[in-house]
Amino acid sequence: MLKPAIAAAAILFAALPAAAQDCPDESQAGLNQCADEAYKKADTALNATYKQVMARLKDSEATAKSLVAAQRAWIAYRDAECDFIASGVEGGSALPMIVLQCREQLTAQRTDELKALLSCEEGDLSCPVPAP
Numbered sequence: 001m002l003k004p005a006i007a008a009a010a011i012l013f014a015a016l017p018a019a020a021q022d023c024p025d026e027s028q029a030g031l032n033q034c035a036d037e038a039y040k041k042a043d044t045a046l047n048a049t050y051k052q053v054m055a056r057l058k059d060s061e062a063t064a065k066s067l068v069a070a071q072r073a074w075i076a077y078r079d080a081e082c083d084f085i086a087s088g089v090e091g092g093s094a095l096p097m098i099v100l101q102c103r104e105q106l107t108a109q110r111t112d113e114l115k116a117l118l119s120c121e122e123g124d125l126s127c128p129v130p131a132p
């Protein structure tokens with residue numbers, strides 16, 4: 001029976017992002033590099049979306065402060081979760097790839113969550129981001 005972390009890593013590995021599948025260098029170092037590039041792309045998209053949300057919160061200091069706190073907590077969660085997911089391959093050459101793929105996936109999900117806040121319908125009391 002596989003340890004839960006190894007099973008989670010296997011599931012994550014089975015769902016490799018397209019960037020890793022299309023990596024021109026199929027060595028582990030090359031795959032690690034491709035995973036890094038894919039994560040950086042996802043992180044850039046997250047940062048752009050985060051800035052859009054923050055711009056909409058310019059008139060609400062308390063809400064903006066809450067988003068900053070939530071984002072910091074989310075980053076801590078993302079990093080801890082990905083360290084956990086990759087713990088089954090600790091010490092191996094695939095460790096950076098697994099961590100980065102996990103971070104890319106969770107970062108893309110967070111970007112989608114923040115984008116949804118930019119599309120809230122007028123009168124949605126559960127949405128703290130005002131319409132433009």
